[in-house]
Amino acid sequence: MTDMQTEYRDGNDFIVEVIRTDRRKTADIRVEDGAVSIIVPRHIATEKIDQLLISKRKWIKEKILLQRDLSPTSHKEFLSGESFPYLGRNYRLKVEKGNFCPVKLVEGRLLVTVPLGSEQPHMIRNALVRWYKKQAQQKMHEKVKRFAPIVGVEPKGVEIKFFKSRWGSCTVNGKLEFNWMILMAPNRMVDYVVKHELCHLIHHDHSPEFWKEVARVMPDYQECREWLRVNGMKLRV
Incomplete structure (x- = not known):
């Protein structure tokens, strides 16, 4: 099985996980539980990926909104200080502003870095979903x-x-x-x-x-x- 390399692109209101692999010859965009990923051939240019995301932006946004409506009701506001359980223990969320970074468990806190904006709570939730899935x-x-x-x-x-x-x-x-x-x-x-x-x-x-x-x-x-x-x-x- 070939190792996959992961990177992230800012899709303007959503973050896209880019997964490069030797096992694909074409791109495949997926929206799962509001989190967007694109699986691409390993050596495809970043500019080509951005073009694909721009061309599919309307479809991606529609899928995100549809899945948001279908997701379980959550009363979280995704603010620093909120707690999230992992294997029965609660961890406090720490939100920092900046270019998107995957969630890290640091000194008993779930650290997430995302851009500031109206979609920030949804980006934080999607970052947490990606972390739980991993x-x-x-x-x-x-x-x-x-x-x-x-x-x-x-x-x-x-x-x-x-x-x-x-x-x-x-x-x-x-x-x-x-x-x-x-x-x-x-x-x-x-x-x-x-x-x-x-x-x-x-x-x-x-x-x-x-x-x-x-x-x-x-x-x-x-x-x-x-x-x-x-x-x-x-x-x-």
Whole structure:
């Protein structure tokens, strides 16, 4: 698998993540949960990327606004001092003005640097979404690798997605999909979601046999299931 290089472009009211790769010969623009990315051939000129973004600006803005309307309700204002949970611990947001930089966890604070303007709160949210997704990519792969032998299964892959009303999914071809927002829950709840989906590789339903399998690998699963039922709607960016 070829390494991908990441950079960012200011799209004027939105930030675009540029992903250069040897595996593409054409450009592909994506808008996912309000965050814009463009996947391009490794050696394409930056000027060409900017031209593509200008030509697609109307379409990108329409997608961003549509997804903003569909995203879960959040009462955050995205101001310095607000707290955001990560694996059950709260971290304070620190906003700095400047050219966009990916979120960094520095001295217990989530540091985000974005341009000043009317779209700043949305840029901050998108920066946080990108950060949670990147953490989810790493953490969920690690947990699947650790727990799959305990469950006794071999998943076909792991993907991070946004689900409106569930934490994970197991596809018919054996791939596990996880909602990136689960990273806002305590670590034990994340473990439960991973084990839950791994058990679906044995029983692709919620039969008594499935729950017996979950109980075998996680005897206290009911506490985790109840915690998510009660607190899950609070896990929002």
